[in-house]
Amino acid sequence: MSIIEQLDFSKTLSYWPRHNEAIYRRLESKHAWLEERHHPDDDEAVDPLDNEMILNIGPQHPATHGVIRCVVKLDGETIKKCVLDIGYLHRGLEKLAESKTYQEFMPYTDRMDYLSPYSNNVAWCLAVEKLAAIEVPERAQWIRMIMSELARISSHLLWMGVSLMDAGAVSVFLWTFQFREDLYNIFDEVTGARLTVSHSRIGGLVTDLGEKGIEMIEDFIERFPVAVGEWEKLLNRNRIWIDRVDGVGVLTAEEAVELGMTGANLRGSGVGHDIRRFEPYLKYDEVDFTIPIRTEGDALARYFVRMEEMKEAIIIIRQCLDRLPEGEIRSDDAKRSYPGKDEVYYSMEGLIHDFMVTDTGVCPPNGAEAYHAIEAPKGELGFFLQSDGTGRPCRVRINSPSFSNLQGLESMLEGGMMGDMVVMIATVDPVLGEADK
Amino acid sequence: MASKQQPTHPKTLPFLFTPVDSSDESAERTNPHIKSSTDVPDVVSSLKERFGEAVLDSRVYAGEHTVLVARDHLVDICRYLKEELGFNFLSDLGGIDRFTDEDRYEIFYNLVSIEKEQRLRLKIRIGESDLEAPTLTDVFHGADWNERECYDMFGIRFVGHPDLRRMYMPEDFEYYPLRKEFPLLGIPGSLPLPPQTPEAGLTMDPFPAAHGSKPVKSYDEELSKDLSPERSENRSGGPGTDVA
Numbered sequence: 191m192s193i194i195e196q197l198d199f200s201k202t203l204s205y206w207p208r209h210n211e212a213i214y215r216r217l218e219s220k221h222a223w224l225e226e227r228h229h230p231d232d233d234e235a236v237d238p239l240d241n242e243m244i245l246n247i248g249p250q251h252p253a254t255h256g257v258i259r260c261v262v263k264l265d266g267e268t269i270k271k272c273v274l275d276i277g278y279l280h281r282g283l284e285k286l287a288e289s290k291t292y293q294e295f296m297p298y299t300d301r302m303d304y305l306s307p308y309s310n311n312v313a314w315c316l317a318v319e320k321l322a323a324i325e326v327p328e329r330a331q332w333i334r335m336i337m338s339e340l341a342r343i344s345s346h347l348l349w350m351g352v353s354l355m356d357a358g359a360v361s362v363f364l365w366t367f368q369f370r371e372d373l374y375n376i377f378d379e380v381t382g383a384r385l386t387v388s389h390s391r392i393g394g395l396v397t398d399l400g401e402k403g404i405e406m407i408e409d410f411i412e413r414f415p416v417a418v419g420e421w422e423k424l425l426n427r428n429r430i431w432i433d434r435v436d437g438v439g440v441l442t443a444e445e446a447v448e449l450g451m452t453g454a455n456l457r458g459s460g461v462g463h464d465i466r467r468f469e470p471y472l473k474y475d476e477v478d479f480t481i482p483i484r485t486e487g488d489a490l491a492r493y494f495v496r497m498e499e500m501k502e503a504i505i506i507i508r509q510c511l512d513r514l515p516e517g518e519i520r521s522d523d524a525k526r527s528y529p530g531k532d533e534v535y536y537s538m539e540g541l542i543h544d545f546m547v548t549d550t551g552v553c554p555p556n557g558a559e560a561y562h563a564i565e566a567p568k569g570e571l572g573f574f575l576q577s578d579g580t581g582r583p584c585r586v587r588i589n590s591p592s593f594s595n596l597q598g599l600e601s602m603l604e605g606g607m608m609g610d611m612v613v614m615i616a617t618v619d620p621v622l623g624e625a626d627k
Numbered sequence: 628m629a630s631k632q633q634p635t636h637p638k639t640l641p642f643l644f645t646p647v648d649s650s651d652e653s654a655e656r657t658n659p660h661i662k663s664s665t666d667v668p669d670v671v672s673s674l675k676e677r678f679g680e681a682v683l684d685s686r687v688y689a690g691e692h693t694v695l696v697a698r699d700h701l702v703d704i705c706r707y708l709k710e711e712l713g714f715n716f717l718s719d720l721g722g723i724d725r726f727t728d729e730d731r732y733e734i735f736y737n738l739v740s741i742e743k744e745q746r747l748r749l750k751i752r753i754g755e756s757d758l759e760a761p762t763l764t765d766v767f768h769g770a771d772w773n774e775r776e777c778y779d780m781f782g783i784r785f786v787g788h789p790d791l792r793r794m795y796m797p798e799d800f801e802y803y804p805l806r807k808e809f810p811l812l813g814i815p816g817s818l819p820l821p822p823q824t825p826e827a828g829l830t831m832d833p834f835p836a837a838h839g840s841k842p843v844k845s846y847d848e849e850l851s852k853d854l855s856p857e858r859s860e861n862r863s864g865g866p867g868t869d870v871a
Contacts, residue, residue, distance in 0.1 A: 205799075205819045205820065205821055205829055206797045206798070206799050206819075207799070208797070208798040208799045209793075209797035209798040209799055211798075212792050212798045213792075216790055216792060220790070276794070276795065277793075277794060277795030277796060277797075280795040280796070282804060284780070284805060285804055285805055285809075285811065286811070289811055316660065319659075319660055320658065320660035320689050321689065323657060323658040323659070323660070323689070324659075325659045326659075447715055447716055447741065448715075448767065448768045448769060449768055449769050450716065450717055450718070450767070450768075450769025450770075461741060463716070463739075463741045468664060468739075468741075468744055469662035469663070469664040469665070469744075469746070470662075471660070471662075557688075558688050558689070559688060559691075559693070560660075560688065560689040560691060561665075561691065561719075561737060561746075561748065562660065563718075570718065572718070572719065572737075574719065574721065574735070574737070576723060585723045585724070587719065587721040587723075587735075589718060589719040589737070593772065593776075594769065594772075596772075597769060597771065597772040598769075626795060627795070
């Protein structure tokens with residue numbers, strides 16, 4: 191008699207009984223990915239201590255990096271099957287976007303991947319600009335690049351601190367958070383907000399990068415590589431850390447592609463797919479950088495890839511600062527992007543345009559549709575937009591990297607050890623604000 | 628564009644905030660965000676050659692090729708794209724509610740060829756009376772969750788899907804939120820939430836104020852009222868006294 195027959199969900203649970211029953215039924219009926227792939231020949235041997243256990247982990251669990259619920263079927267300490275239940279942070283962003291103008295949706299993107307809000311802003315703006323064919327001034331593009339790379343460092347720093355803390359090394363968390371604090375101060379100086387930056391505007395940026403901001407960034411990129419070097423000295427040959435992550439959560443290149451993994455998880459498996467190279471946006475085709483790839487496909491490989499990516503980000507920022515041109519930071523077309531505040535305060539036309547851009551905004555032609563993706567810290571973050579000719583999108587589709595990665599995580603967990611689960615979740619680096627939309 | 632700046636007659640002044648119906652050809656040509664990866668006319672022509680009638684339409688906007696294919700041939704076309712033309716990565720998949728009488732729903736598939744650096748969008752259309760689409764999980768394993776999400780949001784059933792459960796919403800929810808007729812504020816009572824106080828029943832409406840009713844008073848206020856009855860009498864006539 192299976193466990194489902196014993197449990198009467200309508201009596202044990204006061205709410206959502208059908209939902210929980212469906213998850214348990216799925217766990218029973220599922221053919222695990224690894225079961226099909228690497229099926230051992232001698233599974234006839236019966237362990238006398240063999241017993242099965244179904245365990246609910248989450249949605250409230252400190253190691254799950256958000257509200258993710260894993261329902262796992264254990265055989266001893268081995269995870270036989272796993273069903274992930276997400277949606278606990280579902281806010282219906284795609285539905286909300288249909289009732290907002292393109293500019294109004296910007297603050298919502300801050301709250302998707304809240305570890306790198308700047309990248310989300312840039313992704314949204316680029317998608318709208320592609321849909322409405324708006325040109326962005328050079329300076330704005332370079333500043334967007336600088337800030338996106340800083341956001342990448344910020345996101346990877348959190349990933350590094352948290353995953354090492356999950357593995358038992360709490361001190362790294364404190365070191366990375368010192369630098370995250372510096373980054374937040376830079377964001378505060380440049381954009382006026384620490385977390386929910388909303389700094390991009392359709393057609394450019396809201397404020398220019400000032401002297402003080404540049405100084406802070408230069409100071410940061412001086413100090414940061416030194417610190418990364420020190421961390422690498424501690425970690426790269428650290429027996430405890432390597433033993434913890436080596437060979438954990440292995441995905442081969444074929445599996446990673448088939449499961450639709452993106453970002454560092456894909457590159458850690460030996461697939462050199464990076465949107466910055468694949469379809470260069472902003473000025474990524476004009477700067478010199480390498481895309482780190484590891485072929486092992488385990489948690490350690492993903493760690494090395496992210497460490498290298500942080501160093502590459504510094505190289506990109508250096509080049510951007512050297513080549514940062516003078517000029518406008520917002521498109522001069524008043525019908526499509528906000529006029530400057532001077533114009534709004536001192537001219538009638540500026541005020542009218544400001545009002546119209548706020549009220550209606552850009553109106554891409556009816557039936558236009560476009561997809562634009564960027565390489566966010568977590569992977570390919572893309573927006574698919576469809577216009578019906580009004581100032582509000584007809585359909586917004588968010589292609590979020592965490593969602594794709596979590597799907598791979600479900601398969602990755604199967605066959606792993608219960609104790610490694612936390613490490614696997616950490617190295618996949620999901621952010622539920624983005625995965626749940 | 629320059630001729631538009633000087634209208635021949637005052638009445639023909641263009642008011643650019645009015646929705647434009649036809650796509651702006653000049654904007655199309657000068658779009659600064661066109662990527663070389665989405666420019667795949669050879670893939671489209673080879674699809675037309677191979678599948679003929681099954682390729683219903685193809686169009687280009689912002690340098691992106693979109694191919695509308697027949698629903699019944701979708702799996703064959705995707706398998707051909709994957710095995711012959713190298714489109715081995717399914718980047719995205721999702722539904723669109725066009726809110727039309729015929730062929731109301733669309734599903735788009737965002738396929739990527741990592742080796743050849745190409746990206747292609749396929750589309751199928753589905754009528755409201757027959758809300759079924761073939762599943763792609765046999766071709767791309769990664770289509771699993773995306774199809775579940777599409778089912779969750781639009782109610783399109785994927786025939787042959789191994790695990791067609793809702794993705795975000797719980798199974799107890801009976802509506803499809805991304806359909807155009809679904810109200811933005813949700814439907815009161817459609818999704819019970821845990822009780823707000825230990826003794827209370829399920830919360831049937833998470834946003835009572837939005838639907839015109841007063842929210843339940845907090846647990847603390849209930850307690851203080853029990854402890855000091857004279858204070859609660861002083862408050863009679865205020866909100867929340869109907870409980871007593």
